[in-house]
Amino acid sequence: MLIRNAVHKILVIILFLITTTLAAAGFDCQKASTDVERMICDKPQLSEADKKMADAYQQLRTVLPSSERELLKQEQREWLAYRDFELLNCAKQNCEVHFYEVRIKQLGPVEQTDLNCSTQKTSVEEMICSTRLLRHADGRISQLYNDLQNELKQDRYHIKSQVLKQDQEWWVRLRDTELSQPYCKRRCAWRFFQRRIEFLVRYRF
Structure with missing residues (x-):
């Protein structure tokens, strides 16, 4: 009887560990069908x-109007295809986790723009203020930039901080130029913001 109880407890523990592992990813690991999905399920950190990425995606999706949810959905599909290629070709240590870190920072936490959307706006500011997804992206950029500046200002000479400040000022001018072009609609603007977020996240690496 004691042996039977001990075996039962061990089986329960094993089942719990398996279930926890299968639920850890943003999808059902029991249904993993590609090399990338199996890689994700096999690596706890990944x-x-x-x-985390899947949770951030869902949280952002819930605050968007239906038209913007569709835009985010399409872009997420493109990112997943890009992810599959990148994860199979990662050469550097922790490359996979860093790749995910960028996406997580792009998606969340949900932010608001620093722009005062109740005042007179330029055409670019109007686009940002009228699009919830862009307000989020603009807010993420501001938050990441401010966090970086707080870290860099620990340098007594503030050289890196000044370089980043100049780069951010240049990027804002480029943003205003790019987003004011007739061809650059919400999808174009979202991608433009995404590239900036990626730059700010990778600035630490």
Whole structure:
């Protein structure tokens, strides 16, 4: 009887561990069908990153109007295809986790723009203020930039801080030029913001 109870407890623990592992990723690992999905499920750190990314995606999606949810959905599909290529070709250590870190920072936490959307606006500011997804992206950029500046100002000479400040000022001018072009609609603007977020996240690496 004691042996039977001990075996039962061990089986329960094993089942719990398996279930926890399968639920760790942002998808059902029991249904993993590609090399990338199996890679994610086999690596706990990568599986955790995938879960965080999926949660951030869902949280952002819930605050968007239906038209913007569709835009985010299409862009997420493109990112997943890009992810599959990148994860199979990662050469550097922690490349996979860093790749996910960029996406997680792009998606969340949900932010608001620093722009005062109740005052007179330029055409670019109007686009940002009228699009919830862009307000979020603009807010993420501001937050990441400010966080970086706080870290860099620990340098007694503030050289890196000044370089980043100049780069951010240049990027804002480029943003205003790019987003004011007739061809650059919401999808174009979202991608433009995404590239800036990626730059700010990778600035630490």
